[in-house]
Amino acid sequence: MMEKTLEEYQSWVSQIRAALIDAFGAPEWREPLPAIDELVSTILSQNTNDTNRDVAFFALKAAFPDWQSVMAAKTEDVIDAIRPAGLANQKGPCIQNALHVIAEHNHGEINLEFLHAMSRDEAREWLISLNGVGPKTAAIVLQFAMGIPAFPVDTHIYRVTGRIGLRPSKMSVEKAHPYLEERIPEEAYYDLHLNLIRLGREVCGARKWHCYRCPIQDLCEFDNKNMTPD
Structure with a gap:
């Protein structure tokens, strides 16, 4: 992963966020549970x-x-x-x-x-x-x-952010939470969280990753891209 300044990192996140919204749409805010x-x-x-x-x-x-x-x-x-x-x-x-x-x-x-x-x-x-x-x-x-900004890192987000390069690839999931939360703008937390999960489920799987149809393939720093359709 190339070292980026915070400004460069957040500009990159903004591009990833926009590409995912173009591909998947902006997730609607759901009625919060108690x-x-x-x-x-x-x-x-x-x-x-x-x-x-x-x-x-x-x-x-x-x-x-x-x-x-x-x-x-x-x-x-x-x-x-x-x-x-x-x-x-x-x-x-x-x-x-x-x-x-x-x-x-x-x-x-x-x-x-x-x-x-x-x-x-x-x-x-x-x-x-x-x-x-x-x-x-x-x-x-x-x-x-509770409407308190936070960025949850589940299995999909941990995997996908490591491949994209949004976090160091060998970083533990415990350290990934504060690392991503400190760098991703708060206004991006909601839709980026949900759209990265969708990307992980539909495109960037644990065993198979389909980079040839990934909406952020040009923004991803993964070295082992799969550009061959199944």
């Missing part, structure tokens, strides 16, 4: 697909009338409700522990509004202190549910 719902949904999403996550999330909501009830429930009942998401034996206790910690911090209330009184970094660190919550989950809650 922050606790987003937190639980994102914990459920770990190591599974969106369909299984949603089935488990709605099963949990159907089984219990509110988050207080989930917190107070027998752990095995929570586990049974979320089995479609996989790793239920790990995710169930994590969800209940998170709800307990939030309630204890917030005078018995289960919401995350108190994070608005913190800086972004403080809010992120508070969320990461919860068992089962890493940088990606914290960033998703901040960006999508």
Whole structure:
């Protein structure tokens, strides 16, 4: 990856962003979930697909009338409700522990509004202190549910940004979060996050990458481009 000044890097990001919007469109802002719902949904999403996550999330909501009830429930009942998401034996206790910690911090209330009184970094660190919550989950809650700018790095974004050259190729995913967040303009977080995920799913796959039909092939610094149609 060629060394770039911040100005050059952000100009490059702007070109990538524009090309992805031309190819995929500008993602519409979705109605945000309540922050606790987003937190639980994102914990459920770990190591599974969106369909299984949603089935488990709605099963949990159907089984219990509110988050207080989930917190107070027998752990095995929570586990049974979320089995479609996989790793239920790990995710169930994590969800209940998170709800307990939030309630204890917030005078018995289960919401995350108190994070608005913190800086972004403080809010992120508070969320990461919860068992089962890493940088990606914290960033998703901040960006999508609380309107606090953050740039989540999931598997697709980690892979694609490494290939494009937006981050050093050997950088860990933990270091990729602050690296990208510090360099990508905040106004680009939402659409760039979603369009890079789409690029990773449809074009720049883990095992196969189809550079010949990539909308940013001329902006990508990947050395091993596949320009041969299947």
